[in-house]
Amino acid sequence: MIRKHVNNITPGMALGKTIYGDNYAILLKKGIAITQDHILSLKRRGIVCVYVEEEDTADIETPEIVSEKVHTMMTKRVIITYKKISDSFKDLSMKGSTCESIINSINSEKFKKTFHQNIELKQLNNDISFFIDEIMDREVLAGLNTIKTHDNYTYEHSVDSAIVALLFAKRLRLDRNKLKQIAIGKLLHDIGNIFIDMEILNKREKLSEHENEQIKKHSVFGYELLKDLEHVGFVAAHIAYQHHEWQDGSGYPLGLKGSNTFDFYNVNEICYSDEAKIILPAEIAAIADFYDACVANRPFRPPIPHDIVYELIKNGAETHFNKELVRYFLDLLPKYPVGTEIKIKNGAYEGFTGFVFSLNRDSLNRPVIKILYDNNKKKINPVVIDLSSVGRNITIQCIF
Ligand SMILES: [Fe+2]
Ligand SMILES: [Fe+2]
Secondary structure, eight states, X not given: OEEEEGGXXXXXXXXSSOEEOGGGOEEEOTTOBOOHHHHHHHHHTTOOEEEEEOGGGTTOOOOOSSOHHHHHHHHHHHHHHXXXXXXXXXXOOTTTSOHHHHHHHHTSHHHHHHHTTOHHHHHHHHHHHHHHHHHHTOOSOXXXXXXXXXXXXXXXXXXXXXHHHHHHHHHTTXXXXXXXXXXXXXXXXXXXXXXXXXXXXXXXXOOOHHXXXXXXXXXXXXXHHHTTOTTTOHHHHHHHXXXXXXXXXXXXXXXXXXXXXXXXXXXXXXXXXXXTBOOHHHHHHHHHHHHHHHHSOBTTBOOOOHHHHHXXXXXXXXXXXXXXXXXXXXXXXXXXXXXXXXXXXXXXXXXXXXXXXXXXXXXXXXXXXXXXXXXXXXXXXXXXXXXXXXXXXXXXXXXX
């Protein structure tokens, strides 16, 4: 199974991953033979890449971090929780209300009464254990295969960025209790968006200064919503509050600074150390949030190629992201994930294209590749090259 640009899909290829539409109903089911109509419908929905199975790439196995079953279960839970919370605030949005009146409503007795001991959050909290169990034996951040549609972006982004944050937090040896708090925080980190005008959230054009300011309010609303809710807690509420804060103080909403340090041996103690600084789980969440948002398809831009996202995170160390955490994160993140379409940049195969076939755990950024097309896009006899040994002088780039 490989990831392909919709322009390169031809009728007859089998769909590798189920795609979900509005209300998380199945839009196209894994395994179906793709038709011309499907391709047109994917394009109409703004979907840029999908996973497909074809003969030459049938031997490429893209790993799953969590099973489809648990992924779907968590996404549905997040949808239900979002809907339940937004129902409590029907008719209340930035379109017709001020920031202060929204915060007042969130903190009103009426809301607290209807939502305080809510069954949805309790259920979400219970299901998180399955989620964490599946992530516990994963070592590498490869195989985030969700193809996010605009309809489901917020929910799929919440689940996928939770997966990224959990795998990362596990690598940092945070204890299970912290993992749970990070999971709930990440699943609900953008809940404040329920008050933001959908037209702004889905806008294709560049946002005005005023619209940007409105979007930035989502972290404050999210914090106000979560801070007193049962089954949520301090860490999760602060993930909603601080996931857009940057190390150099240029983030929002408070412009808090980070420490740019990380103590591996004191990791479970340092969450609450300094009120003027970003808490560690929010620093973890910030990296996971940025990563997942970059690789996703958005109304205003296509997905950013994976190797470029890798460099953006690397370059954001110290100013945007905790530089010590970035070091650990990049250790988990293959620059060229399995199943990604790549182009050869130099040597005898310059301009040829193919796919990442498998990873070398000891040399994560030098994978094994399979070349399938020449520089005139003509099919060739497949050539498999290990970039960590015989192909060590070859450079590649992700196509999508
Ligand atoms: Fe956000
Ligand atoms: Fe986010």
